[in-house]
Amino acid sequence: MDTKPLTTETISRSVWAVPSLARNAEGILDRQENAKIIRHIEQGGISTLLYGGNAIFYHLTLAEYRTALELISTTAADDTLVIPAIGPAYGTMLDQAEILLDFNFPTVMLLPQRDVVSSAGIAAAIRKMAEKLGKPIVLYLKYDGTVTVDDATALVNDGVISAIKYAVVRKDYTQDDYLRGLTDQIDKGLILSGLGDQPAIVHMRDFGLGGFTTGCGCIFPQMSAALLKAIQAQNWDEAEAIRERFLPLERLRDNLGPISILHRATELSGIAKTGPIIPLLSEPGESVQEEIAAALQQMS
Numbered sequence: 001m002d003t004k005p006l007t008t009e010t011i012s013r014s015v016w017a018v019p020s021l022a023r024n025a026e027g028i029l030d031r032q033e034n035a036k037i038i039r040h041i042e043q044g045g046i047s048t049l050l051y052g053g054n055a056i057f058y059h060l061t062l063a064e065y066r067t068a069l070e071l072i073s074t075t076a077a078d079d080t081l082v083i084p085a086i087g088p089a090y091g092t093m094l095d096q097a098e099i100l101l102d103f104n105f106p107t108v109m110l111l112p113q114r115d116v117v118s119s120a121g122i123a124a125a126i127r128k129m130a131e132k133l134g135k136p137i138v139l140y141l142k143y144d145g146t147v148t149v150d151d152a153t154a155l156v157n158d159g160v161i162s163a164i165k166y167a168v169v170r171k172d173y174t175q176d177d178y179l180r181g182l183t184d185q186i187d188k189g190l191i192l193s194g195l196g197d198q199p200a201i202v203h204m205r206d207f208g209l210g211g212f213t214t215g216c217g218c219i220f221p222q223m224s225a226a227l228l229k230a231i232q233a234q235n236w237d238e239a240e241a242i243r244e245r246f247l248p249l250e251r252l253r254d255n256l257g258p259i260s261i262l263h264r265a266t267e268l269s270g271i272a273k274t275g276p277i278i279p280l281l282s283e284p285g286e287s288v289q290e291e292i293a294a295a296l297q298q299m300s
């Protein structure tokens with residue numbers, strides 16, 4: 001695992017894959033099956049792994065958290081950057097920080113929440129975690145304005161932010177005052193498009209963001225890596241053609257639940273047995289699984 005501190009170069013050198021986390025039939029984290037997912041992504045040309053929403057880090061027990069960190073840190077290749085998530089509850093992140101001190105991840109990402117938080121409160125949590133861990137944190141902005149531009153800018157200026165994953169859903173991604181406010185104040189190379197392959201072109205071309213995260217790229221890593229390359233080379237027609245190839249699975253994820261559809265699609269694509277989806281999420285029904293299989297076939 002690459003343990004060097006993040007830079008804008010690190011952020012842009014690879015798409016950030018956001019994988020599912022495999023469990024065996026009993027729901028126990030499965031080393032072998034997770035290793036298959038990691039190898040598949042790495043062999044497809046992606047060298048950054050972000051364990052957050054798609055891995056359902058929100059709902060891990062503390063014991064599972066340690067197991068997961070041990071598993072991902074020892075399975076990833078030497079040059080793969082691995083970023084685990086913390087939170088979203090403050091008490092949870094305090095407990096997780098004690099575990100993280102036993103590992104050497106270069107940064108961690110604070111999972112987002114919009115209830116029972118304030119902008120100043122999230123900023124305070126980031127500062128506390130950065131101090132406790134002795135390293136800067138990835139700020140995940142998923143809800144419009146939950147952290148103000150001023151608070152986010154102050155965190156960056158104070159060196160407690162390693163990157164910002166920007167994932168606010170818009171009808172029209174070219175129209176985004178919140179993102180424009182952030183890019184006016186903060187080094188754009190520190191901000192990643194955080195909503196998968198679909199808004200990546202607009203976010204990188206029109207707002208100058210430094211990279212993008214992908215869920216579907218955990219199944220089709222070569223396609224996501226090619227998308228990043230096309231965007232960086234400003235080959236917009238090629239980038240647009242690649243983006244469209246992701247649509248069959250992305251449409252299902254948008255309509256039926258991005259995390260559970262990706263979890264099941266990873267298994268149906270034959271990459272690894274991902275096992276049961278844990279509560280509070282749920283398994284897609286049989287007809288949905290048929291739709292996933294059809295989408296995967298269309299994309300292959």
Ligand SMILES: N[C@@H](CC=O)C(=O)O
Nearest residue numbers: 018195196213214215
């Ligand atoms: N949410 C996006 C990107 C990852 O965070 C996806 O799953 O495609």
